[in-house]
Amino acid sequence: MTYATRLAAVRDSMNQQGLDAFIVPHDDEHLGEYIPPHAERLDWISGFNGSAGAAVVLADRAAIFVDGRYTVQVRHQCDPALFEFRHLVNEPFLDWIAVELQAGSRVGFDPRLHSQSWHRAAVARLAAKNISLVPLAQNLIDLHWHDRPAPEHRPALLLSQEYSGQHSEAKRHRIAETLAAAGVDAQLLTQAEPINWLLNIRGRDIPCLPAVLSFALLHRDGAVQLFADPAKFEDLDLAAHCGKNVSLAPMDGLEQALLALGKQGARVQLDPATANAWSALVLEQAGAELVFADDPCMLPKACKNPVEVHGSRAAHLRDAVAVCRFLAWLDRRLAEPNPEREDEGTLADKLEAFRTEQPEFVEPSFGTISALGPNAAMCHYRHSNGTPRRLGQDAIYLVDSGGQYLDGTTDITRTVAVGEPDAEIAKLFTLVLRGHIDLACARFPAGTGGLQLDALARLPLWQQGYNFDHGTGHGVGHFLSVHEGPQRISPKGSMVPLTTGMIVSNEPGYYREDAFGIRCENLEVVQPADTDGDIPVFEFENLTWVPFDRRLIDTAWFEPKHVQWLNDYHARVWEQVSPRLAGDDLAWLEQATRPL
Structure with missing residues (x-):
């Protein structure tokens, strides 16, 4: 498929769902900077493969937004007949959408690929122009990306304390104490790096980033529920490596765990800048009380x-x-x-x-x-x-x-x-x-x-x-x-x-x-x-x-x-x-x- 054909296919899906715009960020569900090949949706729709940017597809126009690192590269990689080139910082794409669309328009987005803080701000920004932000159950690009690469299934690595300098149990209890002091029942961790740091694990899921893609829930008693591909931990004794109260479940088990916390009326803390909007919506709709704070692993990891x-x-x-x-x-x-x-x-x-x-x-x-x-x-x-x-x-x-x-x-x-x-x-x-x-x-x-x-x-x-x-x-x-x-x-x-x-x-x-x-x-x-x-x-x-x-x-x-x-x-x-x-x-x- 040419890029023109891909744009046409996405626009056809937009039309079927009554959407006037569709946002394509350079992100996966974990909202880290580096993403695996099967999540390179921005590259698929535009040809731009830098590490930051976003595209907005309208019914008859499209624009791609990049920061100063990529202003030259984007013009080399993207067809100016298909995309307008915009500066991501100087002209945020939400501002562009608010100008380009009429009142009553509907903007589709994948809530798994945007942060909770972005979602909250975007709803308010577009509502001021009477424009609706519509969460989609399925990403429109995924409907048409027929040769999409399969996710990697490389084994995880248990990082020795000789390299990490501190046992996972000590890290977990140090951070759990701060949760308990704040009256928080559980911390949702969504980015791979802090989870890998917390558990002293590493992986090969993304080229050049030695991390296992995963989600985790850290509870106030120091217990961790890790959501990752169990096959990556075959032949590895995760419990012996991490210490007590670390469990492993498949990635799709996260939704049920969030729903269970909601039914308990738990106070769940998440970082609105790094947790995706989908997880916050699931927790809220299930009845959890959300607490917004910086990811408590980030500073000690740094x-x-x-x-x-x-x-x-x-x-x-x-x-x-x-x-x-x-x-x-x-x-x-x-x-x-x-x-x-x-x-x-x-x-x-x-x-x-x-x-x-x-x-x-x-x-x-x-x-x-x-x-x-x-x-x-x-x-x-x-x-x-x-x-x-x-x-x-x-x-x-x-x-x-x-x-x-x-x-x-x-x-x-x-x-x-x-x-x-x-x-x-x-x-x-x-x-x-x-x-x-x-x-x-x-x-x-x-x-x-x-x-x-x-x-x-x-x-x-x-x-x-x-x-x-x-x-x-x-x-x-x-x-x-x-x-x-x-x-x-x-x-x-x-x-x-x-x-x-x-x-x-x-x-x-x-x-x-x-x-x-x-x-x-x-x-x-x-x-x-x-x-x-x-x-x-x-x-x-x-x-x-x-x-x-x-x-x-x-x-x-x-x-x-x-x-x-x-x-x-x-x-x-x-x-x-x-x-x-x-x-x-x-x-x-x-x-x-x-x-x-």
């Missing part, structure tokens, strides 16, 4: 314990070996005959091969962004979407990649010279790196949120009239999602205080459409700072140990403190990584870490 921090350091050091070996190989390959035989795909494969050789490596932490020249202007570019670009045409190459290791999750971006960068590229690279350094050096009082630190990474660019349209830093999990909350560093970011054990990325960039892209990314862990003052202060401890490309630096755009930071950083890279390299790779590292 604050890594000492074992998790130690594991993350070790994982990043092994990852640095893989990335350094790749960059050394790339430089050698550029000096050999016919480097143009390499393209973005073969480069990504080579990097993954080096990671695969590292102990404890499981899989990439996301699809490698391997981007030459103009492709790097798309922040979340995928070389697999078309014909990968070849070496030999461009001045710089951006590679954003990471690994899932049993003891940690990595994420690193390096922009390197593969041709003859001009003075403007060197200036912009240096400004980006300067912002990275300024943020890395930050010290901040307890209670500081990422929103307050974001400008540090942007100021060097701002002062010269440049900016970038994505967040500066996201939280990173521990052998879990490479993107996690509640912490992040962004101009519209979180005011959740950055505190001990939180891991965040530091990744300012600059992107020029149809020309090039630049990004410099390390991961940092928040630690208490040693000061003489009278207030608690935090700082960032670097986790990533890979050189920045000295060939792209114009020191005229640095202050002496930036030169000193970079020289100190490169000295640490040499100290940490050189004992693990040999031969040509070691010689490359010696050159790459020489002082400016």
